[in-house]
Amino acid sequence: MEFLVASAIGVLTSGGLYLMLRLHTFPVILGMSLLTYAVNVFLFASGRLTVGAPPILSDATVYTDPLPQALVLTAIVISFGMTAVVVMIGLGAFLGSDDDHVDDPADDPVTADDEVEGTS
Amino acid sequence: MSLFIIVALPFLGALLPGLMNSAGRSACAGVTFAVSLAAFVGLLTNLPMVLEGEVVTARVDWMPALGLNFTLMLDGLGFFFALLILGIGLLIIAYARQYLSRDDNMGEFFTYLLLFQGAMVGIVLSDNILLLLVFWELTSLSSFLLIGYWKHLPEGRQGARMALTVTGMGGLAMIGGMLILGQIVGSYDLSVILENRDLIQADPLYVPALVLILLGCFTKSAQFPFHFWLPHAMAAPTPVSAYLHSATMVKAGIFLMARMWPVLSGTPEWVMIVTSAGLVTMVLGALIALFKHDLKALLAFSTVSHLGLITMLLGTGTAFGAMAAVFHILNHATFKAALFMSAGIIDHAAHTRDIRRLGGLRKLMPVTFMIASLAALSMAGIPLLNGFLSKEMMLEEANHTVLFGSAWLVPALATFGSLLSAAYCFRLIGHVFLGPVRDDYPAEPHDPNAGLWMPPAILVVLVVAIGVAPFLAEPFVKLVTASVLGDTAKVPSAHFKIWHGLVPALFMSIIAVVGGLAVMAIFTPALRLWDRAPRPEAKTIFDAMLESVATLAQKLILPLHNGAFTRYAAIASVAIIAVGYHAWVTGTVGAATRSVQTAGPVFIAGWLMLVAATGGMVLMHRNRLLSLILIGIVGLMVSVGFVFFSAPDLAMTQFTVEVVTIILLLLALNFLPNRTPIESTVLRRVRDTGVAVAGGLATFALAYYYLLRDAVDTPISEFHLASSYKGGGGTNVVNVILVDFRGFDTYGEIIVLGIAALLIYALTEALLGGPVRARLLNRQPDQARAGDVHPMMMVVLTRVIMPVVILVGFYIFWRGHNEPGGGFIAGLIVSIGVVMQYMASGFAWTSSRLRYPYHGVIGAGVLIAGLTGIGSWFVGKPFLTSDFTYVRIPPFEKFELATAALFDLGVFLAVVGAVMLSLESFSRLARRAHIADNEHPMDIDPSRGDPAQIGAKPATEES
Structure with missing residues (x-):
């Protein structure tokens, strides 16, 4: 079981990384979501794997580690916020220029003049 | 009045002018004046204690572990400076009320002014050098705002930037010096330092600390070679110049030198650095001032020169020098503020400050003439005015100072500096006020109303009073000198007198005045010579230095930061994997301590689905809708995995977040192309695969290894499990951690979530307000729309289900403390219920029934959570301490009431608001695009006679 969970984390990371290195916004966003799953499961697994012992106090003597769960719970909600912001930025960029590439065009580098404008 | 209140008043008062802005200019100035007056009176209430030589203190521990405490002290020196800052501040406020025109935003001006005032008072009352640094930086920032107040003037912006750069860099150096000082002494409290x-001066780090602190002082007080920023700061409105450059900002460096005088002065290094910097500044400033044609530039360089004089006096390291310095600080503040204000009056009346275009104003502006002349003569060092007294003392002190082994160097330069100083004062009077009345002024000069001339007049009364009766100021100056000297030396017994007899200082004074008159006589040829002489322009050098630093930075950054996101992502991934690999091969791994658990067929099936869905996404990511469906499967499997591994709360959260995320991505996909074109080369895809596989293997290995090993130390979770019920009153440990043990974290998280939602809203607004709007309105959908956009079945179903959703949300929320559930999950569930209404009945229909805007819901949530936390203060507990009790209301079971539930309510509201605001923003884009607002909740409704034909074709086919 440990092997399967660890390999699932590995597979999610691989898929996430590959998609994140794509050139268009949508696969990159999906890649980030996959990576988020991987990270969340990874953090969750730091409490080790326990079956059938939820951290709800009862007569039981064994409970799973509650702390990673609490941390991951907020992480899940925050990652929704992050995804939404990234999607909005990607969407705004696409609507503004009809181009959903994540990289700046190579022939339009930031010119030196743009940068020093503020210092004169 | 407590010192805390004196420091806090200007900061708190800074809120008022902005609020009073619409109440009129007088109300705005009046409230500012009242705030300053309150602080001023508060300061005076401490006068009796200070006069008795007592040191008034106030202390609150802020971060004791770092040695940073909010400790204030008021001794003679602090009182003296606070008196100047607040007293002259009052005059400046009155003057600014008349000076600023109707186009200037007065509330903004007075807000900056009060911030600056508070920061200055903070500096002079700090008893902790770290606290002093905080206020020091605050003066740099607030003076930046003040100098750049006229944002439309490029000189104003450039001057403000230059001032911030120079004083900010000096401040950085000073932080280093102060930290060294604190390390040597072992305390950051000024009174201890x-x-x-002896300890400090014997330390090998004394010289570095001295140099760093002096860098801070010299940049702030415009000492050579940092003098160049001050004249450029003259682009500010005149009240700002008068305030910053007579009594406050530039005196901060002087203040600090005086404050640190007992521990830093007296060594050969101190005398050499400080005296020579002061001397050079004094002579150079006076020389440049003489040939400036702009009245304010002349005054600016004369300020530089006089600051050099005071620095020089402090540098001599003798008690008499310190006393002369204190006296000159007082005198300079009075006559220089009066002169700046007079310059402002002339600028106002004649619409020019160019000395070459002025002259003969004596007859046209007699009141201003009186004020400015008396102040200028005092600056020139004419007897019966206060400038004479301190200048005499300066020359006396210079006469005894030996620098670089030469006994005549300092006296000669000091006399030369005084000569130039007298010359520019005479020029100011002669070329502006004397001479014939001209007929080519840009405007008709006239005396202003009393509001403008009264503040400088009050100062000139002081100038004359001290000048005629020096014994009035003597006890006070000696009191201040005593606190400068500390225990190191006795206050000199010399009395302040106009006539000392035929001492060398008198002859030097006479040489200065006569020489000044002589320079005036040959001014025209001297000016011609000056204009021909090549001189380095400080601003050009400064700009060139900035330019070269910027170029260097670009050379470093641009190749790395070239706008290619994929490149950054690849570099970051490879770097992280490499570091992990390094740790892996160099570290040691212990033997496995946990046994492998066997997995059943259901678990393996779930794993297969997850892996297959992820693989499918990678292979078919070009079909965007398909990959969206596949990621849904991945999310579902992760949720199921959470259930399986004893994490019901996580499963519920993941599941509900999954729903809203998919809706969000669908909304986005509505605008984006449906397919991703193939653009990357095979080589690139192979490279990316390599990175991805390496990353996957690395995380797999790490996860697998730690899953088979126990934690090296006992986790804190034992504590959580043990005290969840006893301390937090709930049996769901995860929820208790969220709302109680780590409530502060959660509070931060809902704020972050709220900010993210507001950011999305703001981006939407920006998009809809810009050129994108037209593009959206003209956009044609790339696929045929469904005829029945709002199907009857779905509308009815969501309507029926809504109360059920709310009930489920309520239930999940309320049981959260003891059973899986809680504010986060309940918030997500209710959001889904509301989103369904949008989807089924349409945007217009739903939002017209919206009673509270989502921003408000977020705000209410954060506020409720925050107030719950603050509530525990009232029972003397730290922020967010929770309390609970059990109540029983028949016929219900006994249940628990916890303040944590109130906090959870805040979480709930913030989550609902944030999720809904994000999704609503996205659909607002869609709504603008191509779909007309639906009139009815259902497009096709049998009970209506005329089904609206919104979606064209399919609907017509049906009918």
Whole structure:
């Protein structure tokens, strides 16, 4: 079981990384979501794997580690916020220029003049 | 009045002018004046204690572990400076009320002014050098705002930037110096540091600390070679110049030198650095001032020169020098503020400050003439005015100072500086006020109303009073000198007198005045010579230095930061994997301590689905809708995995977040192309695969290894499990951690979530307000729309289900403390219920029934959570301490009431608001695009006679 969970984390990371290195916004966003799953499961697994012992106090003597769960719970909600912001930025960029590439065009580098404008 | 209140008043008062802005200019100035007056009176209430030589203190521990405490002290020196800052501040406020025109935003001006005032008072009352640094930086920032107040003037912006750069860099150096000082002494409290003179001066780090602190002082007080920023700061409105450059900002460096005088002065290094910097500044400033044609530039360089004089006096390291310095600080503040204000009056009346275009104003502006002349003569060092007294003392002190082994160097330069100083004062009077009345002024000069001339007049009364009766100022100056000297030396017994007899200082004074008149006589040829002489322009050098630093930075950054996101992502991934690999091969791994658990067929099936869905996404990511469906499967499997591994709360959260995320991505996909074109080369895809596989293997290995090993130390979770019920009153440990043990974290998280939602809203607004709007309105959908956009079945179903959703949300929320559930999950569930209404009945229909805007819901949530936390203060507990009790209301079971539930309510509201605001923003884009607002909740409704034909074709086919 440990092997399967660890390999699932590995597979999610691989898929996430590959998609994140794509050139268009949508696969990159999906890649980030996959990576988020991987990270969340990874953090969750730091409490080790326990079956059938939820951290709800009862007569039981064994409970799973509650702390990673609490941390991951907020992480899940925050990652929704992050995804939404990234999607909005990607969407705004696409609507503004009809181009959903994540990289700046190579022939339009930031010119030196743009940068020093503020210092004169 | 407590010192805390004196420091806090200007900061708190800074809120008022902005609020009073619409109440009129007088109300705005009046409230500012009242705030300053309150602080001023508060300061005076401490006068009796200070006069008795007592040191008033106030202390609150802020971060004791770092040695940073909010400790204030008021001794003679602090009182003196606070008196100047607040007293002259009052005059400046009155003057600014008349000076600023109707186009200037007065509330903004007075807000900056009060911030600056508070920061200055903070500096002079700090008893902790770290606290002093905080206020020091605050003066740099607030003076930046003040100098750049006229944002439309490029000189104003450039001057403000230059001032910030120079003083900010000096401040950085000073932080280093102060930290060294604190390390030597072992305390950051000024009162402790001041008692450790021998310890500090014997330390090998004394010289670095001295140099760093002096860098801060010299940049702030515009000492050579940092003098160049001050004249450029003259682009500010005149009240700002008068305030910053007579009594406050530039005196901060002087203040600090005086404050640190007992521990830093007296060594050969101190005398050499400080005296020579002061001397050079004094002579150079006076020389440049003489040939400036702009009235304010002349005054600016004369300020530089006089600051050099005071620095020089402090540098001599004798008690008499310190006393002369204190006296000159007082005198300079009075006559220079009066002169700046007079310059402002002339600028106002004649619409020019160019000395070459002025002259003969004596007859046209007699009141201003009186004020400005008396102040200028005092600056020139004419007897019966206060400038004479301190200048005499300066020359006396210079006469005894030996620098670089030469006994005549300092006296000669000091006399030369005084000569130039007298010359520019005479020029100011002669070329502006004397001479014939001209007929080519840009405007008709006239005396202003009393509001403008009264503040400088009050100062000139002081100038004359001290000048005629020096014994009035003597006890006070000696009191201040005593606190400058500390225990290191006795206050000199010399009395302040106009006539000392035929001492060398008198002859030097006479040489200066006569020489000044002589320079005036040959001014025209001298000016011609000056204009021909090549001189380095400080601003050009400064700009060139900035330019070269910027170029260097670009050379470093641009190749790395070239706008290619994929490149950054690849570099970051490879770097992280490499570091992990390094740790892996160099570290040691212990033997496995946990046994492998066997997995059943259901678990393996779930794993297969997850892996297959992820693989499918990678292979078919070009079909965007398909990959969206596949990621849904991945999310579902992760949720199921959470259930399986004893994490019901996580499963519920993941599941509900999954729903809203998919809706969000669908909304986005509505605008984006449906397919991703193939653009990357095979080589690139192979490279990316390599990175991805390496990353996957690395995380797999790490996860697998730690899953088979126990934690090296006992986790804190034992504590959580043990005290969840006893301390937090709930049996769901995860929820208790969220709302109680780590409530502060959660509070931060809902704020972050709220900010993210507001950011999305703001981006939407920006998009809809810009050129994108037209593009959206003209956009044609790339696929045929469904005829029945709002199907009857779905509308009815969501309507029926809504109360059920709310009930489920309520239930999940309320049981959260003891059973899986809680504010986060309940918030997500209710959001889904509301989103369904949008989807089924349409945007217009739903939002017209919206009673509270989502921003408000977020705000209410954060506020409720925050107030719950603050509530525990009232029972003397730290922020967010929770309390609970059990109540029983028949016929219900006994249940628990916890303040944590109130906090959870805040979480709930913030989550609902944030999720809904994000999704609503996205659909607002869609709504603008191509779909007309639906009139009815259902497009096709049998009970209506005329089904609206919104979606064209399919609907017509049906009918």
